[in-house]
Amino acid sequence: MRVLQRISLKLIVLLGVLFLMNWAYSEWQYPEDLEKYTPMHSELESAQLADIIYLGDCSDVYCGSACDSDTSVSAFLKILMNDQKIAALSANGYQPSSYLTLIKALDSKVGEDKTIILTLNHRAFADHILLDWYYKPIIEQQLSLVQTRIPLLNRAMLTFYDPSSKRESLTLAKTEQWENTSIEINGKTKTIAMLMEKAAGDSVATSYLEDFAFVMGEAQREQLALFNDIIHEVKSRGWKMVIHYVPINLDGLSHEKHSWLKDHALEQRQILLQHFKAMDVQVLDHSTLLSQDDFLGIKSNSHYTANGKRKLALGLSTALKVPVE
Amino acid sequence: MNPAGPYFIGFLLAVVLAYYLVPNRFRNHVISMASVGLLAWIDLWFAGAFLVVTLMNFSAAIWIDSKHQLKQRHQALLLSLLGNIALLVAIKHSNIFHRIGDLFSNWLGSPNPIPALNWILPLGFSYYMFQALGYQFEVYRKSHPAEKSLINFIAFLGFFPKIFAGPLERSTGFLPALKTPRVLEYDNFSHGFRLILWGVFKFIVISNWIGSIIETSYIPDSETSGLYMMLSMVLYTLQVYTEFSGYTDIALGSGRLFGFQLTQNFRQPFLAKSLSDFWRRWHISLSTWVMDYIYTPLSLWISLRISPRKWGIMASIFISFLLLGIWHGSSWNFVIFGMIQGSILAIEIISLRSRKKHLSNPLGRIAGHISTMAIFVVSAQFFKTNNYHETLNWFRKALDFSNSNSSLTFEYNQWPTYHLIAILIFFVFDQFVVRNNIEKWLDKRNAVLRWLFYSLLIYAIIAGTESSVQPLIYQGF
Numbered sequence: 001m002r003v004l005q006r007i008s009l010k011l012i013v014l015l016g017v018l019f020l021m022n023w024a025y026s027e028w029q030y031p032e033d034l035e036k037y038t039p040m041h042s043e044l045e046s047a048q049l050a051d052i053i054y055l056g057d058c059s060d061v062y063c064g065s066a067c068d069s070d071t072s073v074s075a076f077l078k079i080l081m082n083d084q085k086i087a088a089l090s091a092n093g094y095q096p097s098s099y100l101t102l103i104k105a106l107d108s109k110v111g112e113d114k115t116i117i118l119t120l121n122h123r124a125f126a127d128h129i130l131l132d133w134y135y136k137p138i139i140e141q142q143l144s145l146v147q148t149r150i151p152l153l154n155r156a157m158l159t160f161y162d163p164s165s166k167r168e169s170l171t172l173a174k175t176e177q178w179e180n181t182s183i184e185i186n187g188k189t190k191t192i193a194m195l196m197e198k199a200a201g202d203s204v205a206t207s208y209l210e211d212f213a214f215v216m217g218e219a220q221r222e223q224l225a226l227f228n229d230i231i232h233e234v235k236s237r238g239w240k241m242v243i244h245y246v247p248i249n250l251d252g253l254s255h256e257k258h259s260w261l262k263d264h265a266l267e268q269r270q271i272l273l274q275h276f277k278a279m280d281v282q283v284l285d286h287s288t289l290l291s292q293d294d295f296l297g298i299k300s301n302s303h304y305t306a307n308g309k310r311k312l313a314l315g316l317s318t319a320l321k322v323p324v325e
Numbered sequence: 326m327n328p329a330g331p332y333f334i335g336f337l338l339a340v341v342l343a344y345y346l347v348p349n350r351f352r353n354h355v356i357s358m359a360s361v362g363l364l365a366w367i368d369l370w371f372a373g374a375f376l377v378v379t380l381m382n383f384s385a386a387i388w389i390d391s392k393h394q395l396k397q398r399h400q401a402l403l404l405s406l407l408g409n410i411a412l413l414v415a416i417k418h419s420n421i422f423h424r425i426g427d428l429f430s431n432w433l434g435s436p437n438p439i440p441a442l443n444w445i446l447p448l449g450f451s452y453y454m455f456q457a458l459g460y461q462f463e464v465y466r467k468s469h470p471a472e473k474s475l476i477n478f479i480a481f482l483g484f485f486p487k488i489f490a491g492p493l494e495r496s497t498g499f500l501p502a503l504k505t506p507r508v509l510e511y512d513n514f515s516h517g518f519r520l521i522l523w524g525v526f527k528f529i530v531i532s533n534w535i536g537s538i539i540e541t542s543y544i545p546d547s548e549t550s551g552l553y554m555m556l557s558m559v560l561y562t563l564q565v566y567t568e569f570s571g572y573t574d575i576a577l578g579s580g581r582l583f584g585f586q587l588t589q590n591f592r593q594p595f596l597a598k599s600l601s602d603f604w605r606r607w608h609i610s611l612s613t614w615v616m617d618y619i620y621t622p623l624s625l626w627i628s629l630r631i632s633p634r635k636w637g638i639m640a641s642i643f644i645s646f647l648l649l650g651i652w653h654g655s656s657w658n659f660v661i662f663g664m665i666q667g668s669i670l671a672i673e674i675i676s677l678r679s680r681k682k683h684l685s686n687p688l689g690r691i692a693g694h695i696s697t698m699a700i701f702v703v704s705a706q707f708f709k710t711n712n713y714h715e716t717l718n719w720f721r722k723a724l725d726f727s728n729s730n731s732s733l734t735f736e737y738n739q740w741p742t743y744h745l746i747a748i749l750i751f752f753v754f755d756q757f758v759v760r761n762n763i764e765k766w767l768d769k770r771n772a773v774l775r776w777l778f779y780s781l782l783i784y785a786i787i788a789g790t791e792s793s794v795q796p797l798i799y800q801g802f
Contacts (some may be wrong), residue, residue, distance in 0.1 A: 003509050003514075004509075015778065017780050018783075021783065029788055158791065159788070162327070
């Protein structure tokens with residue numbers, strides 16, 4: 001019994017030490033850690049108070065060497081709807097599970113009339129679904145510091161979080177699944193891997209297949225399930241949901257030898273539109289809005305010119321100002 | 326599973342609680358179930374492999390012990406060893422034949438007919454396999470009878486705190502300890518947690534800081550200067566030490582919680598005056614195992630057949646350390662590592678008399694320290710890269726002082742500089758002050774100083790690094 005008493009005493013002293021440590025950490029190190037490990041913390045704070053939150057990916061933020069303006073879609077939207085507080089939670093690589101993680105990090109009690117604009121990109125269902133499992137653990141780790149727990153515990157969660165194990169085991173499985181998923185082309189069944197072989201040397205076809213080609217298989221249904229989870233989460237908070245279906249460069253596929261790829265892309269579009277209609281959520285379909293002039297290149301994965309982004313923002317602001325029947 | 330992570334620590338505490346709640350006669354059952362359960366939780370294959378090795382050796386030792394004539398015992402031992410070695414080669418070194426096939430096929434310009442087998446090495450396989458081999462020898466020598474309790478044998482072979490990377494426990498020490506009643510003692514708890522805390526600090530904080538400084542040196546085609554690469558080479562050795570000794574401290578501390586004193590694995594290795602001295606201070610449980618079960622019988626056998634005797638001793642030490650290198654893996658990197666160690670140790674044997682003369686004066690001792698460290702630091706590089714081509718390329722790049730980016734500059738206010746200073750302070754403290762005996766050092770401090778020390782370590786662990794995650798280098802063996 002004496003042993004247990006001594007151990008208990010030591011545990012009490014340890015708790016006291018941890019309490020002091022938490023205070024010291026919160027005072028001196030926490031602000032610096034927030035800047036270093038949670039780069040989106042200021043965006044999250046803005047989002048807490050915003051009327052409209054734009055959840056975007058590279059389509060919102062990317063601006064490469066050929067870019068003619070670094071104003072994003074969400075930035076254009078802020079200009080067009082300057083009577084509303086608009087916040088953007090966008091980054092390269094963000095995908096459905098990233099958005100779900102970010103929404104859950106927002107305090108549901110702050111703001112009742114929020115509108116969430118969620119980017120729907122074909123990439124979420126293609127090879128780049130791998131990015132989802134790549135970035136999700138990183139974002140989860142980054143958000144450790146802003147959870148509603150004592151700061152020192154949050155910091156411990158950051159330190160002991162293991163993103164790599166979650167990432168590696170899923171990436172390989174998903175790659176194999178995507179490559180071996182079969183697709184119907186002109187009545188013949190082929191796999192994406194076979195099509196990639198066929199498209200070798202054709203950069204336009206390859207870029208489409210790598211970035212956007214998909215069939216609604218198991219992995220893709222998991223992605224749809226994530227979108228559904230986001231919709232449920234937003235609705236349960238009493239917020240409004242708008243799905244922003246962003247464009248891909250179908251004009252680049254208009255050449256005769258790529259017409260089968262364009263047909264495939266349009267078939268996928270129908271599948272997605274039908275699904276979200278069934279979810280009873282507003283979809284702003286910009287998938288075919290832009291023409292070749294509004295893209296920075298001819299490939300399917302080309303990003304938008306400033307004019308293209310402006311058109312998207314204009315479409316969004318028009319849709320948001322018109323009440324949904 | 327990270328042995329310094331919250332899941333392992335949580336599991337450990339849960340098992341310790343269960344351990345002291347049950348009567349003494351069931352405590353080994355708790356250890357055995359927890360050990361097999363942990364392996365199964367990580368991967369069923371790991372648990373399966375462990376049980377196969379356990380049952381095989383449990384039965385083999387009883388069989389050896391049943392033989393009363395020396396020749397019969399000898400034959401039984403030989404069969405048992407062959408079975409174990411066959412399993413070891415099949416699971417761990419299955420690709421050695423594929424690699425040999427590669428050599429010939431490259432030379433002949435034809436495809437390699439021997440397929441590569443990609444077994445996943447079971448966790449702790451090399452460690453419990455070596456323990457099992459040592460156990461067979463001790464039963465054969467009649468140091469102790471064969472263990473009749475399977476529960477005790479599972480606990481000896483698979484005691485989970487040491488399953489990841491040792492230390493290698495001898496059956497002569499651990500089996501009797503398993504049969505001794507253990508009671509809840511405050512000192513065991515206190516010392517156990519101190520060791521675990523110190524081990525976690527070394528493993529998570531120091532090792533990570535070093536890793537963040539040296540990582541650019543090991544990126545292929547990086548622009549790192551030769552001087553920086555040389556510094557990285559030295560720091561990498563320190564990283565291996567902090568990670569491995571940190572893990573060992575966690576294992577020793579965990580053992581103390583259960584009332585066991587596991588084998589100390591490190592004793593100020595950076596103060597070694599010669600390579601033979603180094604191997605009496607580094608991974609002590611493995612080097613003594615090699616000396617007792619490979620070198621000693623081998624040297625006795627060879628010296629009866631080769632004259633003069635010193636050539637037999639040199640050959641034995643070379644072969645022993647070559648096998649120690651191969652124990653780490655069947656890659657040529659590990660073979661080269663073993664050959665370097667074996668060659669230098671063999672040379673030290675024949676030059677013992679002249680070295681004793683030099684080591685008796687201060688300059689000689691300093692030269693001894695520096696040369697020993699230089700040899701180990703250079704040979705440890707073969708652990709860092711995937712194959713010997715990469716290692717040789719790395720050395721070529723490190724020695725290229727024509728690299729225009731050859732300055733070694735640290736801005737005084739940059740984090741790598743602070744980390745480097747902290748690492749140096751740690752190194753001096755660990756090797757010269759604590760002397761690999763943190764329990765003894767803390768025992769001599771008053772309560773206030775002890776708690777300040779604990780607070781510093783806990784804070785550094787929680788808030789001093791951004792990730793606790795890294796593969797344990799020695800776990801891969």
